[in-house]
Amino acid sequence: MKKKLSGPTLRRLPRYYRIVCEHFERGEEYIRSVEIARRLDVDETQVRKDIAAINYSGKPKIGFNTKEFKAHLESFLDLSNAKKAFLIGAGSLGLALAKYTGFNKYGLDIIALFDVDPHKIGLKIAEKEIFHISEFTEKVCEQDIKIVIIAIPGEEAQKMATLAVNSGIKAIWNFAPINIEVPKEIIVANQDIAADFVILSMKIDENKG
Amino acid sequence: MKKKLSGPTLRRLPRYYRIVCEHFERGEEYIRSVEIARRLDVDETQVRKDIAAINYSGKPKIGFNTKEFKAHLESFLDLSNAKKAFLIGAGSLGLALAKYTGFNKYGLDIIALFDVDPHKIGLKIAEKEIFHISEFTEKVCEQDIKIVIIAIPGEEAQKMATLAVNSGIKAIWNFAPINIEVPKEIIVANQDIAADFVILSMKIDENKG
DNA sequence: TAGATTGTTAATCGATTAACAATC
DNA sequence: TAGATTGTTAATCGATTAACAATC
Structure with missing residues (x-):
């Protein structure tokens, strides 16, 4: 059972998804929380907190794998299920x-x-x-x-x-x-x-x- | 100088405006905070707090005058100025x-x-x-x-x-x-x-x- | 007056931010 | 190893809610 996310967190997730997609499509393998934060004008700690809330994790020093993270968001937000x-x-x-x-x-x-x-x-x-x-x-x-x-x-x-x-x-x-x-x-x-x-x-x- | 409103309050104001307009157009002279709260699924104290934040006030026992409140919101949100x-x-x-x-x-x-x-x-x-x-x-x-x-x-x-x-x-x-x-x-x-x-x-x- | 509703102060709750530990 | 970045705990901040006083 998914734990319930806060409203603000839930509203940010699709925005993260968009950014991650853009990076993935541009062929970038990893994205760092500071980059997501800058693009969406939110705090970078906030980004990591939100990501932790959906039980995903990145790699220290490297960032978040765009392909995996994208797939995780798709699964969490149930985007593949029309x-x-x-x-x-x-x-x-x-x-x-x-x-x-x-x-x-x-x-x-x-x-x-x-x-x-x-x-x-x-x-x-x-x-x-x-x-x-x-x-x-x-x-x-x-x-x-x-x-x-x-x-x-x-x-x-x-x-x-x-x-x-x-x-x-x-x-x-x-x-x-x-x-x-x-x-x-x-x-x-x-x-x-x-x-x-x-x-x-x-x-x-x-x-x- | 207007004091700066919080984001959540600012986002609720246009929703209040819509409800107040609907009541005004229906010919109702007053609207109570509990009614606004019910229609928008927010707390009634919240509604009164938000209204206080834009320096408007109602009448105890009666509510908020729809015509006046509508005009106040129009002025505050600068709706009349195209x-x-x-x-x-x-x-x-x-x-x-x-x-x-x-x-x-x-x-x-x-x-x-x-x-x-x-x-x-x-x-x-x-x-x-x-x-x-x-x-x-x-x-x-x-x-x-x-x-x-x-x-x-x-x-x-x-x-x-x-x-x-x-x-x-x-x-x-x-x-x-x-x-x-x-x-x-x-x-x-x-x-x-x-x-x-x-x-x-x-x-x-x-x-x- | 009694009752209902506004207005406001205090308490709570939760989200955000800061600090720092963990890790590659 | 040193450095950079993630992950997490603690502190802060602000929004919401509760309680109640003011008022018509």
């Missing part, structure tokens, strides 16, 4: 997410899209078919889907979330700019990209002051 | 960001897009013209742009970041799935959405275990 998901909303954001190539590497496999626009039904985006939302519940059951991504403009997002929950979905990744509410056993991540901008913009102000 | 930005990349993600309507409310105004594809140059997306990247530096100066959003597939992102820095940009919001590196006086937010998925997916695993 998780099937449905995507609600074939608007511009939905299409962008459907076409996004970075997800496979991180264990996300978007299987199909759903929309209400009759002009879109039947089209294929990046080899994923667009179905009418009325087929959603049935297909969730058929294909044993646990994750749904919501990418519609807002007002309808809560309704779609409720539909998803009633269809047996276990986790919702919400890109609509509202805070959706679902029963507490359902996992929700409200991806508020505008809020992320606000944080960036506050940092700019700080730099000026 | 920040001009350029967007590099008119691919599907770039278009989705250009069309995204939620940004205005959060103080972001995307002025124009840049790309290299000759078929796209001159087109308009949500009233924003697409220019050739060769015009970037000149237009940054002309329009005194401080922020650039990078939405291209990856390999080229570092080059574009460097171009942006050389053009005098002060902050970069990077959607490309690489960790871009720039001089330390430049503010960078690497928006790694795949990483956000990993965190969601780990939470699902925890729920099972």
Whole structure:
């Protein structure tokens, strides 16, 4: 049984993974904690602590073997095990997410899209078919889907979330700019990209002051 | 001079803003800290502490006036003051960001897009013209742009970041799935959405275990 | 007034950082 | 061996939570 990691540590791990991949792909055999720390602007002791927390270890004087460390992170973060998901909303954001190539590497496999626009039904985006939302519940059951991504403009997002929950979905990744509410056993991540901008913009102000 | 907020507090403020807006638009005059806490799954004392940190106060027994509190957050987070930005990349993600309507409310105004594809140059997306990247530096100066959003597939992102820095940009919001590196006086937010998925997916695993 | 909620001080908890020992 | 880097224990720091006072 994995011991539970702290939130901050968990959030740093995918960032380590990215850096380690970059080094590995560049053909570098080892990476040192100070290098990871510099790239991500965290403390180097922090990096080693986090690595210790996932039971990996490096070699004193040499560093961490990029290939091994990468594999360890993939195993720990369960990246190789593709998780099937449905995507609600074939608007511009939905299409962008459907076409996004970075997800496979991180264990996300978007299987199909759903929309209400009759002009879109039947089209294929990046080899994923667009179905009418009325087929959603049935297909969730058929294909044993646990994750749904919501990418519609807002007002309808809560309704779609409720539909998803009633269809047996276990986790919702919400890109609509509202805070959706679902029963507490359902996992929700409200991806508020505008809020992320606000944080960036506050940092700019700080730099000026 | 604003006293500096902690990172966690700063990250919660836009979430409070969203909830307060929702209540205000629903016509509710007051909101209580316990309600905000419930909606965002944080501690209610935390909410009051955060509110105190931005020098706002409510009324005992009644709560926080939604209209006033909303205005206070807008002022504190500087949401009313539109920040001009350029967007590099008119691919599907770039278009989705250009069309995204939620940004205005959060103080972001995307002025124009840049790309290299000759078929796209001159087109308009949500009233924003697409220019050739060769015009970037000149237009940054002309329009005194401080922020650039990078939405291209990856390999080229570092080059574009460097171009942006050389053009005098002060902050970069990077959607490309690489960790871009720039001089330390430049503010960078690497928006790694795949990483956000990993965190969601780990939470699902925890729920099972 | 009584009760409910805000506001604040004190206590706890956990994450980060510092110091240093272990190791190749 | 000397030096560099990992790994770990201890100290610090800051965020969260708990307790309770203030207030309408």
